[in-house]
Amino acid sequence: MTAVSMWLHDETGAAAGILAGLRHPISGLDHVLAMLAVGLWGAQLGKPAVWLLPVAFPMTMALGGTLGLIGVPLPGVEIGIAVSALALGAMVLTESRPPLAVAGALVAFFAVFHGHAHGTELPEGTSGALYSVGFVVATGLLHACGIGIGLVHRWPAGRLAIRAAGAVVASGGVVFLWRALA
Amino acid sequence: MRLRWTAAALALLAAPAEAHLVQTGFGTFYDGIAHLALTPADLLVVIALGLLAGLRGAPASRRVLLAVPAAWLAGGLAGSAAPGAGGVPWGTAISVVLVGALVAADARLPDRIVVGLAAAAGALHGAANGATLAPEGGDALTLLGAAVAAFALVTLLSALVVSLHAPWARIAVRVSGSWVAAIGLLMIGWIAR
Secondary structure (H helix, E strand, O other), X not given: OHHHXXXXXXXXXXXXXXXXXXXXXXXXXXXXXXXXXXXHHHHHHOXXXXXXXXXXXXXXXXXXXXXXXXXXXXXXXXXXXXXHHHHHHHHHHHOOOOOHHHHHHHHHHHHHHHHHHHHHOOOOOOOHHHHHHHHHHHHHHHHHHHHHHHHHHHOHHHHHHHHHHHHHHHHHHHHHHHHHHO | OHHHHHHHHHHHHHOOOOOOOOOOOOXXXXXXXXXXXHOHHHHHHHHHHHHHHHHOOHHHHHHHHHHHXXXXXXHHHHHOOOOOOXXXXXXXXXXXXXXXXXXXXXXXXXXXXXXXXXXXXXXXXXXXXXXXXXXXXXXXXXXXXXXXXXXXXXXXXXXXXXXXXOHHHXXXXXXXXXXXXXXXXXXXXXXXX
């Protein structure tokens, strides 16, 4: 009976961990808009950025998450997340085409802030490893959604629509920045 | 004596912090299969090894799919010689990061390096299984179950990846590798916490 109780406790924690991880990146509009913008910008830039950006983001996001987990403070996390939406939205809006290394570095830099926020907000009683699995997968799927939407870039009307989406993301960034600074 | 020291060293590097033996009710062989399926670090490293082998082609995959379960079983038997040893799971988390990063980078490694890496990772994770599951009632059949599950997963994944020729499909494999590496990095964070 005791063994059964422990097993149920473990599995409840595991299920709660993966669900909490999957939910965290989509629970805040600031995360969602920034992730979608990464995918949209990658679609605008084409190969190899379309896969390099979604590869760079989770790796450095995990570094940020690790900093958050071990208690290393990162000043201005909410400001960094808001600026990420603003900057990435602006890149999509203006269809900027910086060198690949610059685009990768920019995305990687902002990923640290998103990761740190995920790393410091683990709900009590959940499995840390499965929480990590959940939020990495959810982040990757948001990028995939952005890339999928960005496929309309091949049509002139689609290009305009993507730039309009960039304007929406950048506007959201302004609102988030206002709130973070208030 | 040398074997005992080797087993203790492997277990010290490998022992997962939250390892527990899943009791399926179908016997210890199936408990081993379930353990692999439900242990994130073990499952992720096997997935990443299957993807890495598949990216390197059929000859490398044929060797890796034999090396991983053989090393897993050997490491497990060595690890069970030092039951309960360790508690520092850095080795398993680092192996997840390393193999995931190699997949993400589509590293063009020689076949012998890929096979050696697969064997080392298999031995490390197997040793973790052996050291932590033995005190909980795991036996050689449990380790065999985990090794067979690893064999099946590596075989399926490497065969799938070898058959992929579309550039976007191989890119999807590399993105999956970056996810594995990212999760491994976070596991290191959890250990250090």
